[in-house]
Amino acid sequence: MSSTFLLAKSLAAAVAAVAAAGLAGCAAPAAPVSSATLDAQANAMMKASFRDQGIAKADRINQDMAQAACSSDKPPAEPTAKRIEADSLASIQWPANGIYLGNWKEGEKLAQSGRGMTWTDPSAATKDNGGNCYNCHQIDKKEISFGTIGPSLWNYGKLRGVKKIDDPASAAIVQYTWGKLWNAKAYSACSNMPRFGHMKLLDADQIRDIMALLLDPASPVNQ
Numbered sequence: 001m002s003s004t005f006l007l008a009k010s011l012a013a014a015v016a017a018v019a020a021a022g023l024a025g026c027a028a029p030a031a032p033v034s035s036a037t038l039d040a041q042a043n044a045m046m047k048a049s050f051r052d053q054g055i056a057k058a059d060r061i062n063q064d065m066a067q068a069a070c071s072s073d074k075p076p077a078e079p080t081a082k083r084i085e086a087d088s089l090a091s092i093q094w095p096a097n098g099i100y101l102g103n104w105k106e107g108e109k110l111a112q113s114g115r116g117m118t119w120t121d122p123s124a125a126t127k128d129n130g131g132n133c134y135n136c137h138q139i140d141k142k143e144i145s146f147g148t149i150g151p152s153l154w155n156y157g158k159l160r161g162v163k164k165i166d167d168p169a170s171a172a173i174v175q176y177t178w179g180k181l182w183n184a185k186a187y188s189a190c191s192n193m194p195r196f197g198h199m200k201l202l203d204a205d206q207i208r209d210i211m212a213l214l215l216d217p218a219s220p221v222n223q
C-alpha cells in the first residue's frame, strides 16, 4: 500500500470524525438556506457596512436594473439584455449643437486622469473628474502604463477610415463613439466600461475633447 494512499485514508477518517462531532453538537441538521435569503443577508450586510463620507454617498450601492441584471452568476436572458441596450440607447444625449469633436490635447489630459468620485474629492462636479481611460485601454503609444480590460484604442480613427471628421462617410463611427462614451451599455448590456455621460462623470464638452483624442486625424493617436 502506498504511503499516499495511507495518508488519504487517515485524512478521510479525520474529516469523518470532525463531521460527526459537528453533527453531534446540533439538535438537527440545519435546513438549506435559499439563495434568496442569502442574497437578502448579503445586501443587508452591504447596507450596514457603507456610510456617506464627503461626496461619496452610500446610495451608490443601490443597483439600477442593468447593474442588477449583470451582477448575477449567469448573464441576463436575451430579452433582458436587449431591453438594457434599448433603454441605454434611448438615454443617450446627442450633442445639442451637432459638434462632436473638441480639443485632443484636453482629451489626452482627461484620458490620463483617474481623479474624481472619491470621498476626498472636493466636489462631484464633472469638471473635477477625469476619464481614467488608460486604466483600461491603451490609447497613445507614448504612454507606457495602461490597463488591458478594454481593447487598445491606438489608431482608433485611422483604423476605422476617418480621414475628415465632417465627411458623411465618418458619421456612423463618430456617432457610435459618442454613444459608447455616453452610455457603453447601449451597445453591450453588461459592458464593464463606466457610463460617462449617463452617470454624469463627464459632461458633453469633456466628451468632445476625448472624442477628438480618438477620432481627430491630427491627434497623436491617429499618426
Ligand code: HEC
Pocket: 111, 131, 132, 133, 134, 135, 136, 137, 149, 150, 151, 153, 177, 180, 181, 184, 188, 191, 192, 193, 194, 196, 210
Ligand atoms: C473600467 C474599464 C474601462 C474604462 C475606465 C474605460 N473603458 Fe472603454 N471599454 C472597456 C471595455 C471592457 C470595453 C470593451 C467592451 C465593451 O464594448 O463595452 C471598452 C470599449 C470601449 C470602446 C469601444 C471600442 C470599439 O472598438 O468598439 C471605446 C471607444 C472606449 N472603450 C473608449 C473609452 C474611453 C475614451 C475611456 C475614457 C473616457 C474609456 N473607454 C474608459 C472598459 C473601460
